[in-house]
Amino acid sequence: MKTIEVVAAIIHHDGKILATQRGYGEFKDGWEFPGGKMEPGETAEDAIIREIKEELEVEIKPEKLLVTVDYDYPKFHLTMHCFISSIVSGHILLTEHEAAKWLLPSELETVDWLPADVEVAEKLKEYLAGKNH
Numbered sequence: 001m002k003t004i005e006v007v008a009a010i011i012h013h014d015g016k017i018l019a020t021q022r023g024y025g026e027f028k029d030g031w032e033f034p035g036g037k038m039e040p041g042e043t044a045e046d047a048i049i050r051e052i053k054e055e056l057e058v059e060i061k062p063e064k065l066l067v068t069v070d071y072d073y074p075k076f077h078l079t080m081h082c083f084i085s086s087i088v089s090g091h092i093l094l095t096e097h098e099a100a101k102w103l104l105p106s107e108l109e110t111v112d113w114l115p116a117d118v119e120v121a122e123k124l125k126e127y128l129a130g131k132n133h
Ligand SMILES: Nc1nc2c([nH]c(=O)n2[C@H]2C[C@H](O)[C@@H](COP(=O)(O)OP(=O)(O)OP(=O)(O)O)O2)c(=O)[nH]1
Pocket: 006, 007, 008, 027, 031, 032, 033, 034, 035, 036, 037, 038, 078, 080, 114, 115, 116, 117
């Protein structure tokens, strides 16, 4: 099976986390962490900064790799590196997504995540809970 390598940004601001809803394609209407496919020769950090500039028109700083998830979709294998990130400059403008929501840690289970993201949301919740202690 073909593997695609993707980067995703877990953007935090004022104690909330950004979730975005896919506006087109196979997974239309599913909720995800914004991002996309890595390009040849790119580091994961470079890729996530580029993708977020394209999709949300903000500059981010990837601060920490929370998790790399591997997930078997019926047609491909996904390897996705998920970076906790902060906004460095700009205002969010959705250029590709149909909606976005800022979620409190307690609200992370309230959106219909893409299958690969369920594990990411769980890990994130644990990570954020640990940070409060
Ligand atoms: N960006 C992103 N993609 C995810 C997540 N979860 C998940 O299963 N995916 C899957 C959906 C897609 O098959 C793939 C990402 O591809 P993409 O279509 O966003 O990549 P891209 O921006 O480079 O798009 P394109 O130029 O090929 O249209 O990863 C997630 O949280 N964020």
